[in-house]
Amino acid sequence: MKVRIKAFARFREIIGSENTLELDDGTSVLSALESLSEGSKDFRDACFDKEGAVASHVVLMINGKRISGRDREAGVLHDGDELAVFPPVAGG
Amino acid sequence: MLNENEKERYHRQIMLFGEDGQEKLKTARVVIAGAGGLGCPVATYLAVAGVGYLRIIDDDTVERTNLNRQILHWEKDIGLPKTGSAGEKLMAINPDIEIETVRITIDEETAPGLVRDADAIVDAMDNYPARYLLNHLACKFGIPLFHGAIRGFDGQATTIIPGKTACLSCIFPKAPPKEIFPVIGVTSGMIGMIQANEVLKYILGTGELLGNRLLIWDGLGSSLETIQVERDPYCTECGHIKGSQMEKLK
Numbered sequence: 001m002k003v004r005i006k007a008f009a010r011f012r013e014i015i016g017s018e019n020t021l022e023l024d025d026g027t028s029v030l031s032a033l034e035s036l037s038e039g040s041k042d043f044r045d046a047c048f049d050k051e052g053a054v055a056s057h058v059v060l061m062i063n064g065k066r067i068s069g070r071d072r073e074a075g076v077l078h079d080g081d082e083l084a085v086f087p088p089v090a091g092g
Numbered sequence: 093m094l095n096e097n098e099k100e101r102y103h104r105q106i107m108l109f110g111e112d113g114q115e116k117l118k119t120a121r122v123v124i125a126g127a128g129g130l131g132c133p134v135a136t137y138l139a140v141a142g143v144g145y146l147r148i149i150d151d152d153t154v155e156r157t158n159l160n161r162q163i164l165h166w167e168k169d170i171g172l173p174k175t176g177s178a179g180e181k182l183m184a185i186n187p188d189i190e191i192e193t194v195r196i197t198i199d200e201e202t203a204p205g206l207v208r209d210a211d212a213i214v215d216a217m218d219n220y221p222a223r224y225l226l227n228h229l230a231c232k233f234g235i236p237l238f239h240g241a242i243r244g245f246d247g248q249a250t251t252i253i254p255g256k257t258a259c260l261s262c263i264f265p266k267a268p269p270k271e272i273f274p275v276i277g278v279t280s281g282m283i284g285m286i287q288a289n290e291v292l293k294y295i296l297g298t299g300e301l302l303g304n305r306l307l308i309w310d311g312l313g314s315s316l317e318t319i320q321v322e323r324d325p326y327c328t329e330c331g332h333i334k335g336s337q338m339e340k341l342k
Binding site for chain 1: 126128129130131215216217218219220240241242243244246247248263264265266267268269270271273275280308310312313319320321322324
């Protein structure tokens with residue numbers, strides 16, 4: 001299946017604004033992000049914490065709908081989905 | 093009542109929303125938390141629009157590294173408090189409004205008394221602990237909070253109407269790590285304009301606010317988009333606010 005990854009802010013600087021991943025059906029959000037980070041240590045450092053979990057401040061959305069709790073990692077992706085990753089900015 | 097001078101000064105916008113609208117701006121009290129990259133453009137445009145009372149809070153002094161974006165602070169102001177520097181320029185820009193400057197650190201002790209009487213609070217801070225504190229007080233007192241944040245060429249903004257829209261904690265339950273952030277002045281200007289525009293619309297009761305929407309500005313791609321966000325019913329800050337409060341705020 002094909003899943004589009006849409007990146008914002010610093011993530012976009014690292015991996016580009018849109019990537020399309022070819023993944024197995026039923027791939028989890030965590031697996032999709034891990035496969036994306038295989039090609040980019042910078043992305044891994046920015047998106048994951050030291051324990052290998054998706055960093056708690058990173059906002060994740062599937063098809064424009066915010067996902068939270070267990071779905072942040074275990075949520076299942078389907079063909080044609082768009083997974084958006086957004087690191088909030090902090091300056092003022 | 094608007095005097096003749098005010099009718100002349102605001103003539104081109106009275107064409108938009110009438111003398112009644114201008115009266116609403118004149119009687120509004122807006123607190124701007126921070127006189128830095130976001131606070132400078134927000135304060136400038138709320139001042140020229142004729143918002144009658146601006147309270148600007150900051151504890152910092154002007155440094156040369158601020159000057160690429162903090163447009164109310166000039167070379168001659170280096171070393172001076174940002175509040176005094178901003179207040180001086182704003183009073184010159186519009187002598188018909190009242191500017192109160194407060195040089196103080198925004199913390200749990202000082203903040204309640206500084207925001208309680210406001211019609212609107214502008215989040216022009218540079219860190220999430222202070223933002224969460226403003227959000228907490230906005231929810232507690234039922235005061236709208238206008239959020240903005242920037243980094244590099246990127247920015248974000250949203251409008252929080254307590255009890256009615258997602259609050260800052262609903263949208264960002266966890267703060268991003270603290271950093272000395274790179275930034276270009278145009279990004280502060282873009283997001284500051286969005287915030288000021290939201291404040292004006294809120295006071296005037298016109299247009300569609302950025303409630304339940306997070307606006308994301310990508311300066312490198314020159315694209316602006318909004319993503320839907322929603323209230324977290326279990327939010328520790330706003331989850332307890334029920335419909336009665338929503339009605340009151342309409």
